[in-house]
Amino acid sequence: MELLSRTERGEWRIIDELYPSLRRFAAVVAPHDLDPDDLLQEALVLVLRRHRLSDLDYPGPYLRKTIMHAAVSHNRSMARRWRALSRYAASEAAGVPPGYPSDLTELTALPPRERAALYLHEVEGYRYGEIGEMLGCTEAAAKKAGVRGRRRLQITLGEVAP
Amino acid sequence: MSDLRAALIELAERGTPVGSGRMRERVAVELAGPIRRGGAEWMRIGWVVAATAAAVVLVVIGGTALLFGGTELSTPPPAAVAPAMTTTTAATTTAPPNAAEGGTLTIDVSSLSGSLGDQLAGVLMAWAYDPASPGDYRWEGVGGFAVAVDDDPFTTSQVLGEVDAELPADPGDAMWPWASGEARIPAGDYTLWLSAGEDLCCYNRWVPADGPGLRFCEFRISTTGQDQIVHIADIPSDGGPCVTDPATAATGTITVAVEGLADMVGYRLLAGVFAETGDAPLVGGAFWTHVDGDPFSDRDRVHPPAVPNPRTESSDVVGWGGEDYFWNETAQLAPGRYQVVLWANPGELAPYGSHIPADPERACTIDVEVVAGIDTEVVVTGIPADGEPCPLLAFGS
Numbered sequence: 166m167e168l169l170s171r172t173e174r175g176e177w178r179i180i181d182e183l184y185p186s187l188r189r190f191a192a193v194v195a196p197h198d199l200d201p202d203d204l205l206q207e208a209l210v211l212v213l214r215r216h217r218l219s220d221l222d223y224p225g226p227y228l229r230k231t232i233m234h235a236a237v238s239h240n241r242s243m244a245r246r247w248r249a250l251s252r253y254a255a256s257e258a259a260g261v262p263p264g265y266p267s268d269l270t271e272l273t274a275l276p277p278r279e280r281a282a283l284y285l286h287e288v289e290g291y292r293y294g295e296i297g298e299m300l301g302c303t304e305a306a307a308k309k310a311g312v313r314g315r316r317r318l319q320i321t322l323g324e325v326a327p
Numbered sequence: 328m329s330d331l332r333a334a335l336i337e338l339a340e341r342g343t344p345v346g347s348g349r350m351r352e353r354v355a356v357e358l359a360g361p362i363r364r365g366g367a368e369w370m371r372i373g374w375v376v377a378a379t380a381a382a383v384v385l386v387v388i389g390g391t392a393l394l395f396g397g398t399e400l401s402t403p404p405p406a407a408v409a410p411a412m413t414t415t416t417a418a419t420t421t422a423p424p425n426a427a428e429g430g431t432l433t434i435d436v437s438s439l440s441g442s443l444g445d446q447l448a449g450v451l452m453a454w455a456y457d458p459a460s461p462g463d464y465r466w467e468g469v470g471g472f473a474v475a476v477d478d479d480p481f482t483t484s485q486v487l488g489e490v491d492a493e494l495p496a497d498p499g500d501a502m503w504p505w506a507s508g509e510a511r512i513p514a515g516d517y518t519l520w521l522s523a524g525e526d527l528c529c530y531n532r533w534v535p536a537d538g539p540g541l542r543f544c545e546f547r548i549s550t551t552g553q554d555q556i557v558h559i560a561d562i563p564s565d566g567g568p569c570v571t572d573p574a575t576a577a578t579g580t581i582t583v584a585v586e587g588l589a590d591m592v593g594y595r596l597l598a599g600v601f602a603e604t605g606d607a608p609l610v611g612g613a614f615w616t617h618v619d620g621d622p623f624s625d626r627d628r629v630h631p632p633a634v635p636n637p638r639t640e641s642s643d644v645v646g647w648g649g650e651d652y653f654w655n656e657t658a659q660l661a662p663g664r665y666q667v668v669l670w671a672n673p674g675e676l677a678p679y680g681s682h683i684p685a686d687p688e689r690a691c692t693i694d695v696e697v698v699a700g701i702d703t704e705v706v707v708t709g710i711p712a713d714g715e716p717c718p719l720l721a722f723g724s
Contacts, residue, residue, distance in 0.1 A: 177351050184347035189339035198617075202345045209354045269338050284335045290486075318331070 178220040180209065183225050186289075190229055193284040194236040197269075206240070214282040226299040229281075233300055236277040271321045278302075280312030281316040286311050334603070375611070430554040432470060432487045438560045442523040442542065443479040448472065451487055451512065451548075469517065470510030471701035476523065480561075487512065504547045514552035520545050521569055523562050539568045544569035578659035580698040582704040583613045583667055583684045584626035585718055594618040594671045594689075596710075600629050601666045611660060628702075629660065629667070660697045669690070669717060691717035 184205075190232070191208070192201035208231040218224045272280060281300060285291045297307035344352070436448050450471040470487030489508045524541035542562045546569045548555075561570045583598045600611035613627040624685055671689040689710040695703055706720040 168658055180351055180354070181347040184350055185344075188344050188350075192339045192341050193335065202350065206353050213354065243621065268342075269334060272334055272338050278340075280335075283331070287332050288335050301721060307450070315331070322580060 175219050176213070176217060179224055182314070183228065185230065186225070191232050191236075194207070194233055195240050195283045196236065196277075197273040199236075199239055201243050204235055206233060206294050211235065226295075229299045230301045233277060233281055251307055269271070271318055275314050275317055276310075279310045279317065280309035283314045340409075344626065345562055367683050390392075398691060429513040429552055431509050432512045432548075432549065432550065433484055433554070434472065434487065434521075435554045435556050436521075436560070437482055437558065438480040439523065440480045441484075441564075441707065442476045442481065442562070445476045445485070445523045445525055447474050447476050447481070447521070447523045449485065449519060450486070451510075451517050451519050453515060470512060486510075492624045499585050512550050512552075514550055516548060517548050518545055518558060519548055519599070519657070520560055521559065530559050578593050578661055579699050580660060580702045581613075581629040581667065581697060582626055582702055583629060583669070583693050584624070584704060584706045585669075585710075586617060586624045586706050587622040587708055589622050591618045591623060591671060591710070592621050596625070596669070596672055598627070598629070598667055598669045598670050600660075600695075601668065602663070610724050613667075614669075626704075629665075662697050664694065664696050667695055667705065667717075669693075669707060688712065690717055693719065 166189075180193065187205055187208075188201055191205040195201045195204040200238065208228055212218070212228060212231050218228075221227050275283075278300060282293075282296055285296045285299065293308040294304040296311075297304040300307055300310070432451060436447070448471065450468050453469050457691060460579065468490055469541075470490060472485040472488055474483055474485060474618050486512045491512045520543060522543045542564055544562045546557065546559070548557060559569045563570055581600065585596070588596075594617070596614050596616050598613040600613070611629040613629045614625065616625055616627075627708050669689075669691055670687040672687050689712050691707070691711050693704060693705050693707070693716070697703060704716075707717045708720045709718045711718075
């Protein structure tokens with residue numbers, strides 16, 4: 166009967182509990198020129214407009230998925246700008262000595278899904294099956310994203326041939 | 328690749344987190360619209376309006392005359408008309424003998440597009456006190472309708488039906504519990520949700536869960552207890568306020584845009600709107616943003632205040648002030664003359680949470696006339712430091 170009481174204390178409590186981990190995740194998947202808190206805020210608003218967090222069985226994974234989608238959406242809308250930035254970054258990086266990481270440029274150049282898969286696996290220790298649930302894809306797709314991201318980094322850093 | 332984990336951690340820790348408390352505030356503001364304090368706060372900035380009023384009249388009239396060759400700038404040209412969002416009008420039917428018993432509410436949809444074969448459902452809901460609810464307040468449906476969309480664009484006129492007091496045994500069997508009689512809607516403040524999609528079932532009794540192609544919009548309405556009609560044209564694809572038919576519009580909107588603000592990174596930017604006289608309280612607000620680029624551009628519609636909402640009594644939002652209320656997301660303003668005031672202050676405005684800074688470093692004003700069915704847009708290129716009129720780039724739609 167009740168609908169979307171989005172400002173109940175219970176809802177805020179969930180946000181309080183999840184904020185640190187979600188903020189870190191947002192920082193990983195957000196475009197480099199988008200504040201992670203802005204992305205997290207956008208995701209929270211998107212979810213709270215449709216659901217109560219307390220009604221979700223797993224609000225954390227659901228919010229991660231929403232953050233992920235919001236980040237991808239930002240990337241699409243900013244595609245033209247991204248291309249310009251990449252050209253700029255490439256010209257700027259020409260004189261930078263090899264080494265990892267220099268300024269996280271290599272990581273931020275990865276697609277959000279690959280960054281997310283790497284982070285959730287390497288830092289937070291999730292299995293790819295769990296990561297797939299968070300990212301809204303299959304276990305195989307999550308694993309592929311992680312492997313592809315790692316390989317892209319290796320290629321970028323010159324550790325393997327393209 | 329031995330440093331990959333360290334790099335990922337560094338990436339995850341980038342920037343300075345605002346903290347969960349601040350995040351809650353930001354989410355609440357975006358969900359509910361900007362919030363303002365009571366009348367005492369408005370008096371603090373009375374000097375802003377008083378000191379700039381005369382200069383505004385002179386400079387705006389003179390400046391815009393130069394820009395537009397003497398055109399009456401407060402009324403945009405018809406060619407620049409943009410649709411208003413949603414409007415209501417009194418129905419032509421006779422009001423019930425006792426308005427306290429409530430009136431009917433007709434939802435007039437004029438051009439719903441892209442939903443052929445879907446179901447269209449509307450639910451009017453009230454935020455009502457309920458001691459049995461953990462939060463004391465809860466949404467409660469007070470009327471609704473559901474109809475099959477059999478044309479594109481689709482036109483229909485639906486009188487909200489009564490709510491069936493009995494819960495459906497299975498939500499899937501009776502998602503929309505409307506009895507056959509017409510609902511009598513008492514005078515009050517409500518939110519209308521319109522949804523269109525396949526198999527509108529079942530987040531709960533009132534609202535559909537996500538489904539294929541689901542579209543929804545909402546519209547806040549204050550009913551008078553007499554028969555009324557809500558005019559809606561279409562449902563936007565991405566949620567938000569419902570779109571209406573400008574031909575039936577009884578209200579207009581103001582869009583305030585800033586373009587190319589320079590040397591203002593870090594400033595908090597707000598816009599308030601007063602009635603022509605400049606008397607407090609504000610009749611609307613726009614923006615709630617930090618200037619994060621140089622040059623900086625942004626735009627927002629002016630949102631009038633919603634009527635006091637019990638939502639504030641049951642939420643942490645109350646922390647912004649004892650007389651908080653929400654701006655109306657539908658952004659409708661009655662026709663008439665208004666004065667827009669832009670405020671900017673380095674860092675946060677003080678006290679935080681109020682729309683009105685006690686001592687804004689920068690402020691400027693613009694006179695605007697709202698015309699029914701027209702979105703009047705003003706484009707400001709800077710905010711003077713000493714309360715002068717806003718420099719305008721354009722005025723129109």
